[in-house]
Amino acid sequence: MRSGELLRLVWTNLTQNKFKVIMTSVGIIVGAATIVMVIAIGRGGQMDVAEQFKNLNAGAIDISYEGNGSNISQFEQRGGKSSGNDFGGGTMPWGGSAPQGTPGSDMGADFFGGGMQMPDMGAFGGFGQSDRINQEAVTLSLDDVDDLETFVPGITSVSISYSTKQEVDGGELEEAASYTVAGVQSEFRDISNLSMAIGDFLTDANDETMEKVCVLGAAAAKEIFGSAYDAYDSEIYIDNRPYVVNGVLEEVGTVSSGISPDEGIFIPYNTGVKYITGSSISPTITVIASDVEEISTVITNIETVLAESYPNTEFTITDAGSKMEAAAESNNILTMLLIAMAAIVFVVGGIGIMNVLFVTVKERTKEIGILKSMGCSKKDILLEFLLESSVISIIGGFLGVGFSFLVTPIVEHFSVRVELSLWGAVLAVIFAVITGTLFGFYPAFKASRLIPIEALSEE
Numbered sequence: 001m002r003s004g005e006l007l008r009l010v011w012t013n014l015t016q017n018k019f020k021v022i023m024t025s026v027g028i029i030v031g032a033a034t035i036v037m038v039i040a041i042g043r044g045g046q047m048d049v050a051e052q053f054k055n056l057n058a059g060a061i062d063i064s065y066e067g068n069g070s071n072i073s074q075f076e077q078r079g080g081k082s083s084g085n086d087f088g089g090g091t092m093p094w095g096g097s098a099p100q101g102t103p104g105s106d107m108g109a110d111f112f113g114g115g116m117q118m119p120d121m122g123a124f125g126g127f128g129q130s131d132r133i134n135q136e137a138v139t140l141s142l143d144d145v146d147d148l149e150t151f152v153p154g155i156t157s158v159s160i161s162y163s164t165k166q167e168v169d170g171g172e173l174e175e176a177a178s179y180t181v182a183g184v185q186s187e188f189r190d191i192s193n194l195s196m197a198i199g200d201f202l203t204d205a206n207d208e209t210m211e212k213v214c215v216l217g218a219a220a221a222k223e224i225f226g227s228a229y230d231a232y233d234s235e236i237y238i239d240n241r242p243y244v245v246n247g248v249l250e251e252v253g254t255v256s257s258g259i260s261p262d263e264g265i266f267i268p269y270n271t272g273v274k275y276i277t278g279s280s281i282s283p284t285i286t287v288i289a290s291d292v293e294e295i296s297t298v299i300t301n302i303e304t305v306l307a308e309s310y311p312n313t314e315f316t317i318t319d320a321g322s323k324m325e326a327a328a329e330s331n332n333i334l335t336m337l338l339i340a341m342a343a344i345v346f347v348v349g350g351i352g353i354m355n356v357l358f359v360t361v362k363e364r365t366k367e368i369g370i371l372k373s374m375g376c377s378k379k380d381i382l383l384e385f386l387l388e389s390s391v392i393s394i395i396g397g398f399l400g401v402g403f404s405f406l407v408t409p410i411v412e413h414f415s416v417r418v419e420l421s422l423w424g425a426v427l428a429v430i431f432a433v434i435t436g437t438l439f440g441f442y443p444a445f446k447a448s449r450l451i452p453i454e455a456l457s458e459e
Contacts, residue, residue, distance in 0.1 A: 034338070185207060354439040
């Protein structure tokens with residue numbers, strides 16, 4: 001049988017049974033749509049992970065204490081005021097929190113580093129112990145920053161930070177609104193890879209003189225003043241005290257759990273300690289390792305230094321690299337589960353095609369007998385049924401791709417990022433064709449093996 005005649009015969013058989021073709025291809029439609037969505041959700045997850053950690057330094061190590069942060073700190077015992085941080089270890093600096101181990105938890109701590117004030121201490125092994133004797137009242141301080149900078153090798157900077165919710169007024173706000181205020185040091189911008197849209201970031205001089213100045217996130221500036229340009233060099237009131245806006249950050253976008261530096265207000269560390277936080281919250285120290293391959297060694301050294309200052313005290317120490325790896329691994333596991341689900345759907349669809357073709361062979365036994373009596377070979381019969389199976393699969397594949405576009409807005413409604421791609425659509429159609437061909441082969445083979453006389457005498 002010539003190719004043109006074979007294709008014409010296949011087309012005739014399919015067009016005469018349109019409803020059967022559609023119903024047969026339902027499993028393939030669902031499988032193809034699943035493949036497209038699996039790839040789209042996987043790509044979306046990868047982009048989310050990249051965006052969640054794009055402002056983190058891979059060498060960042062966070063140190064926090066999750067004990068009772070309300071006690072009087074050792075820093076106060078030495079005549080100073082303590083700093084605080086209500087995100088110690090597991091909470092975002094922008095006013096939200098995320099569970100430990102999820103992408104973006106400890107995000108705020110990852111952003112902080114720098115700022116040094118050299119303490120008066122003795123030789124390594126005995127520094128500061130006489131001043132830090134109350135083990136039930138652990139509050140990390142600027143002195144701990146200096147200890148770590150001095151005695152931990154292989155680091156580029158150390159910094160401390162805290163955050164708190166405060167009432168903010170000014171600009172176009174009709175009434176005071178609650179914003180996350182983060183006390184940071186000058187190194188914050190470099191560590192978190194942020195850029196200024198306008199103005200300048202906080203300086204060491206701002207911190208040393210405890211100036212009432214601030215830097216606004218992009219969204220905060222827009223909410224309070226209407227634009228970054230209007231916000232620059234204006235005044236806002238934080239806890240009823242005026243602060244001059246030194247600058248506005250460029251927009252970052254969602255970093256994790258819907259929380260972003262865009263929403264934050266940043267003030268000098270010491271300014272916040274003096275006018276806002278006092279000793280009511282616990283800070284987080286961030287150490288930046290100079291070599292990401294030596295992070296485990298740096299963490300060991302950090303633990304040794306902290307053990308000298310706070311014997312028998314356990315700190316939460318996490319590094320950004322591990323968080324990135326954990327987030328990527330979680331995304332990969334989810335993608336593999338979705339792929340397994342898609343494979344199951346394809347198998348079910350293939351079984352459906354096989355069953356329908358078996359019934360079709362039974363219904364068309366006489367037709368097969370006539371074709372063979374007219375000189376059609378086993379190969380011709382095999383190709384006819386295989387082509388019918390493949391065409392059904394192709395139709396199902398294209399319908400499945402179209403269905404995935406319809407489902408995408410529904411999936412995105414549940415806060416799942418979907419990134420559709422041409423490669424996903426092509427792969428779905430390829431899988432559909434392979435499935436239809438594999439599961440259609442055996443019924444086609446059975447049809448090709450029918451004996452003409454028996455086929456013609458079939459009732």
